[in-house]
Amino acid sequence: MDGKLREFVTRHTAHHVPIALVTSGGTRTPIERNCVRYLDNFSTGTRGSYAVEELLKRGYAVIHLKREGSVSPLGRIIADVIKCERGGLSFDSVGTLFDCKLDDDVDMERSSEDDAVQTESSADSWMYFSSRENRSGNNGRRISRPSRRRGGLVSLNERVADSPLVQSTLRMYREIKMNGTLLTVEFLYVDEYLDKLKMCCEAINTSGSLALVYLAAAVSDFYIPKEKQATHKIQSRDYGINHQSGSKDDRDATIRLDPDNTLQLTLYPVPKVIPSLRRDWCPNAFVVSFKLETDFTILQQKQVLAMKKNDVQMVIGNELATRYEKVFILTRDGAGGKYFEEEGIESKLLDDDGYRVAEVTAAQGHTNSSLFCGDKIAALEHATIDYVVKRHFFYISSNTGNKQSAAGLVSAVAMEASSVHEQGLEDAQKQLQRDRLKAKAVELAWNVAGSALGMALSYTIAKIMQKNNMK
Template sequence: MLSDIPSETPPPDLAALAEDHYFNANPPPKDLDKHIKLAKEFIDFHAAAGRRLVLVTSGGTTVPLDAEKQTVRFIDNFSAGTRGATSAEYFLEAGYAVLFLHRQFSLLPFSRHYTHATDCFLDFLQEGPNNSVVARDEYAAKMLGVLRKYRDARDRNMLLVLPFVSISDYLHELRAIAHLMQPLGPRGLLYLAAAVSDFFIPPDRMAEHKIQSTDAVDSVKKNSNDGRGVRTPSVEEEETFDNFDSSPAVPRSKRLVIDLDPVPKFLKNLVEGWSPQGMIVSFKLETDPSILVRKAKYSLDRYQHHLVIGNLLSTRKWEVVFVSPGSKDRWIRVPFNKNGPDGAPLDTEKDEPLDPKSLPEGDPPIEIESLIIPAVQELHTKYIQSYGEKKEQA
């Protein structure tokens, strides 16, 4: 009988198992429910209007080293959120609603023009008539233009800003928002510009309190004689733990050895389960030009998403490369005029990274995001059209 034939056990879904394990072991941020409510209202509003919506992730993610709920020490990266904040403005100009998921205190759309300046923000202002505060004359026109764009985006409910801090916060927020974007179908775009940590410390291995810089606390506990387990170390004891000890060999008690686990790669989960109909764009930052395109293609092949934007740390403001399925690699560069060492014009159309030494000094004349976003929008349009064609054929 058919019922007597043993059925084959399907292979385990490793991506789903990794997802369940990570999110069960790492608690969500305290404001997640509030953020979900705000995001759902924002997404539903634009889904009903048939509008395109982009989730822009921006800034770095911290990796707490101690006391998860009252972290003192953590690992961070250099990202200030420039790419994400700038891209968000150009997406708004292109007619997208923007849900901006950013590292708390990193750059924000519009305000970035002043908070990222070398001058203090107050240097842009002066006292006006009747104890008012006004922009200085030399900055007034630009500030008015930025203010009008910002107010237009907020007044028309085109921009929602939500913060995160740690890698765990980020992944909880990303998963929740991606699920909420499913009603958008192919009109949803996920533009993952955040600099996401590759390693973390699981909560069950994290110190409950601040990691001490010395073992003085242990000495205090062992020598306690006041009945409460507390004693003030002597000057001699304090000097024993001086970080400027001239001894050439640093005692192991003074070292901090950190054992980190790799953060699970959830891009596969994002593509297949969290937002299966949305177009997904990831970034690949490298410092070695010889591996940039290869690493971008590997990521694309591994996760089967729709676009990888590769960039080098030294030239990221001047050029990026678009790597997408079935298409020739496309280099997008800020145009500039400069001759090579032999006086001949440089080939800025070549299909490989430019030599950083060939670039002009200073910042580019235009923001490269002003070129990136129209190119992404073009690909998104094709993606929506092809999705519609597949639906009709089905």
């Protein structure tokens, strides 16, 4: 994975494409090494998946560090269309996705239709034709395409396939795949998340100020370190069963079952890695962290504390009750009171240290785009990412004099890409030489074998003729 990350970053940074690392979903904390029980949170990764889509639309190449099984970009749209549950396809969503018919219905349809019959549809032509001429010649018109039912018992429901939302999603998917602008890295447990976050940050370090780190994952605050976890499943009561080791149980004092069968767990704070991220892993990146609280006053104080302690460029605050309606974005003014001002979004200076908070709402997202059809989360994330991206570009322009400026880093990465390309050519030449030597060796072997076979045949024929002459 480390090689894929570096290749992804090198390829896009060499073309001056901004790189975004987006984390999403919640981390799981096991309490047993052979995990049966664990601590978890309710994060589904929805907001992170929206952020990935919005950043891709704005020209970013995105590394998505997501929780296994959490909401996926674009996939969430298809899931909404077919009314898919979080755990997978529900019974009803199967019928929404597929046009299922009984055997009698299929037989009647086969007898009344020829397999080559063409059906009319208002679907986008790009889904059915590959030539540019066919695609451009059918804009806005009903087109003919092969029937989806070709003798099978089920077919794709046309209401899904012909949905404008599904078609636009598939167009975006195809563009992402063609340009290779999305790389997904998955995690499950909190230790795994921390390790992969470090790996991803070190990979994007070469992008300098072009890199954006969007830390939307819900990371556990407390966990049980692996060396302090129970080895086997924790029993619900003390049965007096001895393990193979001869001890009653192998739990550390961290996990204790009292005589009244009350389970006592000692949880330890998860290591805070944002300071290391800012100082060592990718010090020139634009870093956005998140805070979620149930009280607005506490939220604002925690945002300021987080910015002071972690030295991040932005802290996005969510109040639990209104987290899908508005966010509070904390930034800090630059030298001489220089700050970024976004039209239509008011910001308030909190103190003399330059800490400034802006309130971004879903209504502002609806104002900027009419595509969300009442989807509050989509509208809010659209407005939020719009603010983040503009602030990121402001940050890039403010760091052009830095020794590790974007242009300088692009040049360095371009040289690295050139070096990788030259190494690839050299390896290809060596492989070609090996293939040629192998081909010559095979040819020589065949020649030797042919000569030996010819000599053997000549000898055999001579012997046969000699015997015949003697007779």
